[in-house]
Amino acid sequence: EAGVTQFPSHSVIEKGQTVTLRCDPISGHDNLYWYRRVMGKEIKFLLHFVKESKQDESGMPNNRFLAERTGGTYSTLKVQPAELEDSGVYFCASSQDGTGPSDGYTFGSGTRLTVV
C-alpha cells in the first residue's frame, strides 16, 4: 500500500510569489489533514477535509492560504502571495472514514517551503 505522498519535497520561492503544495492521501482515506511546522515551533494543525468538504479549517493562518480537495482525492494547499513567515515544513496526514489519530493515521514526509 502506497503511503501519503507529498510534493514537492522542497520548494524555494521569493516573497510575493505563489506556491502550491500537493498531498496524495492513501487510497480510500476520506480524512485528510494539513499541518505546518514553522522553524523552532510546534507542529500546528491547519485544516481537516472529509472527502471534499472542509470539516475544520480553524488552523488556517490567513486568507493567503487556500486549500482544496477536488473530488475527495488529492489535496492542494496554495499560498498566495507567500511571505517570509510562511517558511516551514508542511505535513499532510490521512485516515479512513471514522478513524483518526488513535487508529491508523499516516503522515507524509512533508514539504519544506523556504520563502526568501
Add this chain to the structure above:
Amino acid sequence: AQSVTQLDSQVPVFEEAPVELRCNYSSSVSVYLFWYVQYPNQGLQLLLKYLSGSTLVKGINGFEAEFNKSQTSFHLRKPSVHISDTAEYFCAVSDRRRRDDKIIFGKGTRLHILP
C-alpha cells in the same frame, strides 16, 4: 483546548545510556496521548500511543511511556539508546470525544546520541 509542553528542546545522551524525554499536557477534556518521531529527512512516525488501560505503554524500537493522570504527564523512556535513535521526538494529544479530531503537538525534543 489542549496544550502540550515538552520542557527540553534538546537532550544529549551517551550511547547505551538510558534516556527520558519529558512531556506534560493540559486539557479540559479527556485525551488520547501519543509520541511521534521524526528521523532525519523522513516524515512523522508513530512511536506509541495511550488510549486506555495499562498506564505503561510499549512502542517500537524499545521505547515506552507512562501515563500519569495526576501529574498530567506522559514521559518517554528507553533503557539503552542507540545511535539510530537520533531524531526529533514529539509528544501529542487528541480529543477522545472525536476520533477523527486533529492532533495537538508539543514543540519537540531533539535527541542527540553521543558516541
